[in-house]
Amino acid sequence: MAAYDELMAHARETEALAQVAGRLGWDQETVMPRAAAPQRGEEMAAMESVLHARRSDPRVGDWLAEANASGEVEAAQLRQIRRAFDRANKVPAKLASAIARVTSEAQGAWAEARAADDVAAFLPVLQEVVALKREEGAALSAGGDVYDAMLDDYEPGATAADLSQMFGALRPRLVELRAAILETEAPPALEGVFDESAQMKLARQIAKTFGYDMARGRVDKAVHPFSSGSGLDVRITTRTDELDPFNCIYSTIHEVGHGAYEQNVDRRYLLTPLGQGASMGVHESQSRIYENQIGRSRAFTGWLYGQMREAFGDFGIADEETFFGTVNRVQNGYIRTEADEVQYNLHVLLRFDLERALIARDLEVEDLEAAWNERFEADFGFAVDKPSHGVLQDVHWSVGLFGYFATYTLGNVYAGCLHQSMRAALPELDAALAQGNTTPATDWLQEKVQRHGGLVPPRELIENACGFTPNEAPLLDYLEEKFSAIYKL
Amino acid sequence: MAAYDELMAHARETEALAQVAGRLGWDQETVMPRAAAPQRGEEMAAMESVLHARRSDPRVGDWLAEANASGEVEAAQLRQIRRAFDRANKVPAKLASAIARVTSEAQGAWAEARAADDVAAFLPVLQEVVALKREEGAALSAGGDVYDAMLDDYEPGATAADLSQMFGALRPRLVELRAAILETEAPPALEGVFDESAQMKLARQIAKTFGYDMARGRVDKAVHPFSSGSGLDVRITTRTDELDPFNCIYSTIHEVGHGAYEQNVDRRYLLTPLGQGASMGVHESQSRIYENQIGRSRAFTGWLYGQMREAFGDFGIADEETFFGTVNRVQNGYIRTEADEVQYNLHVLLRFDLERALIARDLEVEDLEAAWNERFEADFGFAVDKPSHGVLQDVHWSVGLFGYFATYTLGNVYAGCLHQSMRAALPELDAALAQGNTTPATDWLQEKVQRHGGLVPPRELIENACGFTPNEAPLLDYLEEKFSAIYKL
Numbered sequence: 001m002a003a004y005d006e007l008m009a010h011a012r013e014t015e016a017l018a019q020v021a022g023r024l025g026w027d028q029e030t031v032m033p034r035a036a037a038p039q040r041g042e043e044m045a046a047m048e049s050v051l052h053a054r055r056s057d058p059r060v061g062d063w064l065a066e067a068n069a070s071g072e073v074e075a076a077q078l079r080q081i082r083r084a085f086d087r088a089n090k091v092p093a094k095l096a097s098a099i100a101r102v103t104s105e106a107q108g109a110w111a112e113a114r115a116a117d118d119v120a121a122f123l124p125v126l127q128e129v130v131a132l133k134r135e136e137g138a139a140l141s142a143g144g145d146v147y148d149a150m151l152d153d154y155e156p157g158a159t160a161a162d163l164s165q166m167f168g169a170l171r172p173r174l175v176e177l178r179a180a181i182l183e184t185e186a187p188p189a190l191e192g193v194f195d196e197s198a199q200m201k202l203a204r205q206i207a208k209t210f211g212y213d214m215a216r217g218r219v220d221k222a223v224h225p226f227s228s229g230s231g232l233d234v235r236i237t238t239r240t241d242e243l244d245p246f247n248c249i250y251s252t253i254h255e256v257g258h259g260a261y262e263q264n265v266d267r268r269y270l271l272t273p274l275g276q277g278a279s280m281g282v283h284e285s286q287s288r289i290y291e292n293q294i295g296r297s298r299a300f301t302g303w304l305y306g307q308m309r310e311a312f313g314d315f316g317i318a319d320e321e322t323f324f325g326t327v328n329r330v331q332n333g334y335i336r337t338e339a340d341e342v343q344y345n346l347h348v349l350l351r352f353d354l355e356r357a358l359i360a361r362d363l364e365v366e367d368l369e370a371a372w373n374e375r376f377e378a379d380f381g382f383a384v385d386k387p388s389h390g391v392l393q394d395v396h397w398s399v400g401l402f403g404y405f406a407t408y409t410l411g412n413v414y415a416g417c418l419h420q421s422m423r424a425a426l427p428e429l430d431a432a433l434a435q436g437n438t439t440p441a442t443d444w445l446q447e448k449v450q451r452h453g454g455l456v457p458p459r460e461l462i463e464n465a466c467g468f469t470p471n472e473a474p475l476l477d478y479l480e481e482k483f484s485a486i487y488k489l
Numbered sequence: 490m491a492a493y494d495e496l497m498a499h500a501r502e503t504e505a506l507a508q509v510a511g512r513l514g515w516d517q518e519t520v521m522p523r524a525a526a527p528q529r530g531e532e533m534a535a536m537e538s539v540l541h542a543r544r545s546d547p548r549v550g551d552w553l554a555e556a557n558a559s560g561e562v563e564a565a566q567l568r569q570i571r572r573a574f575d576r577a578n579k580v581p582a583k584l585a586s587a588i589a590r591v592t593s594e595a596q597g598a599w600a601e602a603r604a605a606d607d608v609a610a611f612l613p614v615l616q617e618v619v620a621l622k623r624e625e626g627a628a629l630s631a632g633g634d635v636y637d638a639m640l641d642d643y644e645p646g647a648t649a650a651d652l653s654q655m656f657g658a659l660r661p662r663l664v665e666l667r668a669a670i671l672e673t674e675a676p677p678a679l680e681g682v683f684d685e686s687a688q689m690k691l692a693r694q695i696a697k698t699f700g701y702d703m704a705r706g707r708v709d710k711a712v713h714p715f716s717s718g719s720g721l722d723v724r725i726t727t728r729t730d731e732l733d734p735f736n737c738i739y740s741t742i743h744e745v746g747h748g749a750y751e752q753n754v755d756r757r758y759l760l761t762p763l764g765q766g767a768s769m770g771v772h773e774s775q776s777r778i779y780e781n782q783i784g785r786s787r788a789f790t791g792w793l794y795g796q797m798r799e800a801f802g803d804f805g806i807a808d809e810e811t812f813f814g815t816v817n818r819v820q821n822g823y824i825r826t827e828a829d830e831v832q833y834n835l836h837v838l839l840r841f842d843l844e845r846a847l848i849a850r851d852l853e854v855e856d857l858e859a860a861w862n863e864r865f866e867a868d869f870g871f872a873v874d875k876p877s878h879g880v881l882q883d884v885h886w887s888v889g890l891f892g893y894f895a896t897y898t899l900g901n902v903y904a905g906c907l908h909q910s911m912r913a914a915l916p917e918l919d920a921a922l923a924q925g926n927t928t929p930a931t932d933w934l935q936e937k938v939q940r941h942g943g944l945v946p947p948r949e950l951i952e953n954a955c956g957f958t959p960n961e962a963p964l965l966d967y968l969e970e971k972f973s974a975i976y977k978l
Contacts, residue, residue, distance in 0.1 A: 012531070013538065017532070017535050017536070019528070019532055020509060020535070023516065024509060024512070027512065031707065032722065033704055033705050033706050033721070033722055033724075035704035035705045035721055036721040036722035038721060039508070039721035039722055039759065040721075042501070043505045043508055043509050045505070046502045046505035046509070047506070047509060214522070216522050218522055231528050232527060232529075233521065233522055
């Protein structure tokens with residue numbers, strides 16, 4: 001067999017095993033018996049060890065040295081395999097397993113500290129995580145910028161310098177927009193009790209409306225909604241709260257964005273290194289454009305209003321126009337995951353700046369809480385009342401996810417760019433959305449973004465799709481226009 | 490690290506991976522999206538290939554050569570690892586993968602042939618399966634008896650000669666008992682419609698009654714009930730039929746027998762080669778004694794009668810005594826999985842004799858149907874009406890499971906032995922069962938059998954538990970006594 005074919009046969013089996021490992025994660029969050037956790041930890045560790053050994057296998061290096069790419073697809077496959085091979089070989093196995101052990105412990109410590117609002121209890125183990133991640137970053141960067149190496153793990157090609165410039169342009173206009181909105185009168189909030197099984201029924205129907213294929217997926221409940229898997233088995237989860245049906249509906253639409261992306265990758269890439277989304281940022285662009293630019297648009301919420309009245313009867317909102325405002329209410333809040341479109345990115349930018357300083361040793365772990373609280377008050381205009389509403393609110397740092405937060409805002413920026421181009425290409429889109437028909441939009445996204453999987457590097461993929469260099473202006477313009485209209489600014 | 494410790498660390502990771510592979514099977518039968526099957530096939534194959542490579546790893550051979558067992562447990566661990574190592578190395582990887590490919594195809598062909606009642610459509614692929622299994626058996630037996638090597642795969646130490654003697658003693662007394670029963674008047678059958686969610690609720694309650702730990706397990710529905718997993722994550726499935734609540738109840742109790750066995754293995758053996766049931770036969774002894782000797786006893790069915798009246802109201806059976814007869818009704822039937830305690834083993838003996846002849850080339854695949862029909866009429870007194878009621882009824886041969894059927898009857902024989910000793914040890918057992926309290930029985934089984942996992946070879950384990958050499962007499966005595974009373978023979 002030629003080196004390329006041997007390499008691909010090996011990679012295919014590795015991808016299949018990665019799917020299995022991913023499904024263990026799904027199982028853990030949805031159906032696993034509660035006392036199974038210790039055994040599950042060993043099962044996950046065993047799968048990770050198998051995957052690491054396969055990715056760093058010296059034979060992969062030999063095949064890579066010999067293999068010839070006969071075309072664009074083959075070249076992209078080799079690029080992805082080389083990326084995984086280099087990464088697996090740069091991080092010593094001992095360090096990787098120390099990170100796995102410490103972050104597993106840190107996650108438990110974080111959960112306890114958050115529940116007790118006790119920052120001091122979390123700091124020692126966070127200290128350890130940061131130290132190990134700095135070490136890993138140094139190994140990955142091989143003399144280059146450590147934080148860039150971390151970013152590259154989630155967003156190939158991204159640099160802190162580029163992102164800083166983009167985020168620096170976002171921040172003042174978002175702070176200003178937020179302040180202007182909060183000075184005016186808010187649309188009415190949703191009130192009442194909404195049957196949870198009716199919410200799930202509606203959520204499943206909406207998932208299908210957005211093109212999510214139930215024959216290759218399923219929708220379950222989980223504490224924190226997520227999507228999982230690629231190809232023919234892509235599952236999503238959502239949650240219900242009888243006082244807040246929007247949580248269920250928009251969590252579902254968001255996860256459907258991730259899930260549909262994975263389902264829509266070109267079938268020829270199934271179980272190959274190209275058979276997944278291009279990056280975390282591009283992934284988030286899909287989940288966000290489904291959720292916000294489409295799902296929270298005036299046209300689509302008009303249709304949704306009718307669906308909700310069918311499901312729940314009269315729920316006290318007078319008409320579509322008022323409902324549009326209710327869906328897009330902006331209000332003060334501490335929590336990133338509960339934030340609206342306007343404030344969400346301010347939460348992310350705060351974390352990006354703090355974690356970058358942490359990794360660069362410009363900020364030490366013991367000063368993190370003070371830095372958080374100061375920055376929060378500067379951007380949001382009020383003080384954090386307790387750590388679980390501040391520095392302890394997200395699991396990410398305990399799991400060692402440094403460089404990850406940035407992809408949330410990058411995804412929103414990409415969604416803004418894609419939305420601008422999509423609107424230009426589909427002048428009749430609102431008429432379809434008003435009928436609950438998202439197909440023109442999802443077809444456009446499938447054609448321009450989703451079907452390509454990992455074929456093209458993320459930034460290039462978005463640039464090809466949009467026809468211009470990705471930048472923050474379309475997102476800002478969209479937000480200012482939409483919320484000026486709702487809030488009559 | 491000492492060779493033994495290195496070997497055990499390796500084995501522990503292998504066991505964790507085997508649990509993952511097992512859970513993929515559970516997922517496939519319960520929650521997998523229907524269009525995911527092709528991808529799942531590749532995922533399973535990748536896991537099998539990883540497991541085979543680990544079990545046959547030459548380092549395992551080196552460690553085995555060097556390792557010293559410091560006690561009984563260590564010696565048993567080495568015995569189990571050596572067994573798996575020898576097996577993995579005896580069967581050439583090419584043959585193993587040919588068997589995997591052909592049996593996967595054969596399973597589909599069997600399902601279609603059964604649906605169409607078309608034996609001829611199934612024979613060519615069965616031919617291939619038998620040829621490959623003969624080849625595998627030859628590799629495993631290394632010059633010894635081929636069928637014994639197959640048996641040994643499921644029941645370490647069992648031989649066709651021993652089983653034939655045992656089964657030969659069973660058959661005439663079972664044929665005679667069956668004929669006598671069917672000449673007398675049967676107890677009334679169950680009639681009416683039984684709400685399926687009430688069945689599941691009752692089934693879950695009964696599972697707990699039998700000591701199944703829901704914190705380390707779960708009960709779902711599947712087309713064919715099964716149990717899956719070891720240690721801290723042992724799941725069972727059952728099924729419901731609104732006309733036949735006994736199907737749900739006794740499938741659940743049967744699978745609880747398997748599941749509780751796995752849950753009750755000594756926690757020190759978790760994720761080691763000893764951390765599972767000793768053999769298929771011992772496993773079946775637990776599921777059968779839970780289901781039949783306990784679950785279909787006069788005392789327990791008295792309690793169950795009350796539970797069913799609570800769940801379903803008056804369902805037309807006048808009293809406990811009549812209900813006991815209804816639960817234990819014997820009637821003509823073609824299908825093994827629907828057979829009562831008296832006839833079940835006759836179905837198994839038929840398959841044992843036919844498959845043994847097939848493997849020994851005393852019977853060829855093209856003559857299998859005729860041989861089946863002839864034997865069936867001899868033992869059951871009436872003719873098979875169509876292949877789906879005869880030679881096409883079981884999936885086993887299409888999957889390559891030769892040597893497996895025997896463990897069903899061996900399990901029943903072991904259950905008979907264990908029941909005799911348990912009754913002698915627990916003279917007050919019926920008083921507890923009449924209150925729905927199975928704890929004295931399950932505690933006895935846990936102490937004598939379940940906690941030992943794979944520590945002791947199966948036959949020795951049962952002999953230690955019973956205090957006598959396992960044989961068919963206790964099962965026959967029990968059946969004759971029980972059914973003579975019910976049918977007033």
